[in-house]
Amino acid sequence: MAAIVETKENLIDELLQTHYYKAGYEEIKNTYLTICKQVGLRLVSIDDGYSEIFAEKPHMTVLAKIIEQNPKESSIDFYISAEYLFGNKKKAFALLETIYKNLEKVYELKGLGLHK
Numbered sequence: 001m002a003a004i005v006e007t008k009e010n011l012i013d014e015l016l017q018t019h020y021y022k023a024g025y026e027e028i029k030n031t032y033l034t035i036c037k038q039v040g041l042r043l044v045s046i047d048d049g050y051s052e053i054f055a056e057k058p059h060m061t062v063l064a065k066i067i068e069q070n071p072k073e074s075s076i077d078f079y080i081s082a083e084y085l086f087g088n089k090k091k092a093f094a095l096l097e098t099i100y101k102n103l104e105k106v107y108e109l110k111g112l113g114l115h116k
Contacts, residue, residue, distance in 0.1 A: 002082065002083045002088065003081070003082045003083075003088030003089045003092060004079070004080070005078070005079075005082070005089060006078070006079050007019075007077045007078045007079075007096070008077060009113045014112055015097065017112040018075045018076070018077050018112065019075065019076055019100060019103070019112060020069070020074070020075045020109070020110040020111050020112070021073070021074055021103060021104075021110060022108040022110050023073075023107040024072065025066055025067075025068035028066050028074045028076060028103070028107070031102075031106050032053065032076070033053070035102045035103070036053075036055050036062075039057075039095065041055035041062060042055060042056055042057060043055050050065075051067055052066075059083045059084050060081065060082045060083070060084075060095070061080070061081045062078060062079075063078065063079040064076060065078075065079075073110060076103070078096060080095065
């Protein structure tokens with residue numbers, strides 16, 4: 001059975017809240033694509049019209065949604081489906097933490113769930 005982990009504005013857990021960064025869409029997208037390679041995610045598709053990036057690795061699919069709030073602020077949300085024998089959610093949470101830590105090495109975190 002697959003575990004679904006989704007980030008959005010109004011959740012209590014800070015890890016699952018929408019993250020906002022001081023950077024434009026293209027900057028966040030390019031950094032996220034680099035992170036995907038580092039963590040072993042294979043790029044399946046990029047849809048700039050919908051601001052979505054779909055990637056996968058064995059037993060896990062990741063849909064990232066990057067929204068440019070203005071030219072100097074973008075948010076990123078994830079929809080992760082993990083299908084492991086044990087630790088589905090744990091592995092999805094670990095991936096989220098890794099992605100956020102790598103983004104924060106490059107861009108300033110503006111806040112979490114800013115537009116509730």
